[in-house]
Amino acid sequence: MDGFMTTPNLNAERIKKSLEKGKRFDGRKLEEFRDITIEYDVSKKAEGSVKVKIGNTEVVVGIKMDVSAPYPDSLDKGNLIVSAELLPLSSQRFESGPPRIEAIELGRVIDRGIRESKFIKFDKLCIEPGEKVWTVFVDIYSINDDGNLLDAAGIGAVAALKAARIPKYDKEAGKVLYGELTKEKLPLEKDIPIVITSHKIGNKVIVDPTREEEDISETRLTIGSSNGNISSIQKGDSSALTIEETLNMIDLIEMVEREVFKKIEKFLK
Amino acid sequence: MEFKRPDGRKPDEFRKIKALVGIIPNADGSAMFQTGDTIAIAAVYGPKKMHPQHQQNPEKGTLRCNYNMLSFSVSERIKPGPSRRSQEISKITEWALEPSLMLDKYPNAVIDVFIHILQADAGTRCAGINAASIALAHAGIPMKGLVSSISVGKLDKTIVVDLTKSEEDWEEGEGATDIPISMTDDGKITHMQLDGNISTKQLKEAIELARKSCKKIYEVQKKALKETIKEE
Numbered sequence: 404m405d406g407f408m409t410t411p412n413l414n415a416e417r418i419k420k421s422l423e424k425g426k427r428f429d430g431r432k433l434e435e436f437r438d439i440t441i442e443y444d445v446s447k448k449a450e451g452s453v454k455v456k457i458g459n460t461e462v463v464v465g466i467k468m469d470v471s472a473p474y475p476d477s478l479d480k481g482n483l484i485v486s487a488e489l490l491p492l493s494s495q496r497f498e499s500g501p502p503r504i505e506a507i508e509l510g511r512v513i514d515r516g517i518r519e520s521k522f523i524k525f526d527k528l529c530i531e532p533g534e535k536v537w538t539v540f541v542d543i544y545s546i547n548d549d550g551n552l553l554d555a556a557g558i559g560a561v562a563a564l565k566a567a568r569i570p571k572y573d574k575e576a577g578k579v580l581y582g583e584l585t586k587e588k589l590p591l592e593k594d595i596p597i598v599i600t601s602h603k604i605g606n607k608v609i610v611d612p613t614r615e616e617e618d619i620s621e622t623r624l625t626i627g628s629s630n631g632n633i634s635s636i637q638k639g640d641s642s643a644l645t646i647e648e649t650l651n652m653i654d655l656i657e658m659v660e661r662e663v664f665k666k667i668e669k670f671l672k
Numbered sequence: 673m674e675f676k677r678p679d680g681r682k683p684d685e686f687r688k689i690k691a692l693v694g695i696i697p698n699a700d701g702s703a704m705f706q707t708g709d710t711i712a713i714a715a716v717y718g719p720k721k722m723h724p725q726h727q728q729n730p731e732k733g734t735l736r737c738n739y740n741m742l743s744f745s746v747s748e749r750i751k752p753g754p755s756r757r758s759q760e761i762s763k764i765t766e767w768a769l770e771p772s773l774m775l776d777k778y779p780n781a782v783i784d785v786f787i788h789i790l791q792a793d794a795g796t797r798c799a800g801i802n803a804a805s806i807a808l809a810h811a812g813i814p815m816k817g818l819v820s821s822i823s824v825g826k827l828d829k830t831i832v833v834d835l836t837k838s839e840e841d842w843e844e845g846e847g848a849t850d851i852p853i854s855m856t857d858d859g860k861i862t863h864m865q866l867d868g869n870i871s872t873k874q875l876k877e878a879i880e881l882a883r884k885s886c887k888k889i890y891e892v893q894k895k896a897l898k899e900t901i902k903e904e
Contacts, residue, residue: 445791447709448746448747449745450744463790491784492713492786494698540744540749542744547698
């Protein structure tokens with residue numbers, strides 16, 4: 404049973420050997436993404452929602468909004484809360500229960516990718532300074548895990564934010580009128596933040612790993628950037644990177660980001 | 673005064689129903705079931721060895737269902753994670769499905785069924801059970817038949833099928849009674865709940881309507897399963 408949960412050594416060795424020759428099992432180039440599709444309105448009840456597929460990997464992301472008191476350190480700004488759940492429905496590997504570190508990290512990396520890029524104009528989400536501001540909830544769920552949930556989640560979050568419409572708010576009653584969406588979209592910047600992860604396997608670097616490739620990844624570098632400006636970085640897993648390797652990964656990601664943007668641009672609202 | 677449903681349906685008319693099989697490649701079996709604006713997806717993993725070991729049953733396998741609503745499936749965001757309601761529905765779902773399964777074939781094993789509601793407009797537990805039953809069949813679990821589920825009910829004095837959320841909140845006259853019922857394809861009830869108030873006579877009428885309705889659902893489930901065989 405346990406053998407099912409990770410990629411067996413035999414496969415891992417084959418994948419590594421093949422990568423050394425610059426080949427991947429599915430025939431892609433090392434820096435090549437699988438096909439990406441985005442579908443909208445997974446849930447009509449959400450202010451915005453999408454389903455993102457990268458190859459066989461699938462996530463759904465929904466936006467909900469609510470009005471509450473602002474945080475004491477940002478009295479005239481709205482809030483962003485990103486959370487992710489890796490559903491057992493999406494893979495044998497995930498178990499029920501409160502989010503574990505993988506889901507927590509995923510949510511936080513996406514949160515920073517969006518927040519630090521200043522994509523959302525939080526000052527425009529203030530209703531009454533010091534009293535009432537909008538909170539934007541970005542909720543991410545995995546539906547099928549075939550590797551690279553992280554990048555799929557990042558694309559999903561951005562696409563859902565762009566599609567979302569603000570619900571009506573009854574100032575007098577202090578109530579959000581859900582289901583009565585205004586025509587108003589979220590206040591967003593033009594440049595779209597994208598989160599791309601590269602993985603080091605042996606002496607090769609790849610992007611958009613399948614599940615098996617992700618299993619044998621020694622370390623990963625996730626970069627959130629918009630229009631060439633990097634706004635967040637996360638190195639994951641314990642293996643060390645030389646400075647040269649790191650710089651190469653950064654260059655690679657910058658190039659891949661442009662490719663990915665081309666792939667998703669036509670879907671964005 | 674003539675009774676009218678808010679969306680203009682006849683009392684015994686369903687919302688638009690759709691079933692799809694094999695929507696989650698990783699799962700051993702999976703399905704989507706939609707009625708109107710209610711969408712449920714289900715995935716089956718197993719049979720596999722039960723952990724922790726002390727929960728193993730040497731007599732027969734265990735069916736473990738997990739029902740959950742996504743945070744953005746309803747108007748006011750639900751906090752992610754299990755609630756008392758979702759835990760009860762998970763149990764109800766196990767009870768509804770178990771009679772259709774030949775669990776004695778899998779001693780010490782567990783079959784996991786994960787049900788998630790993407791979009792909710794009442795009848796989510798029924799949609800979940802319908803999706804789960806098809807997913808179990810798709811996973812190749814030995815079954816005596818499918819389980820079909822539908823909510824019937826009473827709006828004021830009229831017996832209706834497949835209630836929407838706005839119908840569940842009906843306040844005129846006698847108000848709303850909501851009766852989710854699940855049946856095997858040979859017409860045995862494996863699950864029934866009721867909220868509201870209704871006479872014995874009308875309850876019997878409602879059950880008869882549920883029996884007819886479950887037959888229709890069964891046909892939709894069967895058709896969806898057959899379509900996958902063609903593809904493969």
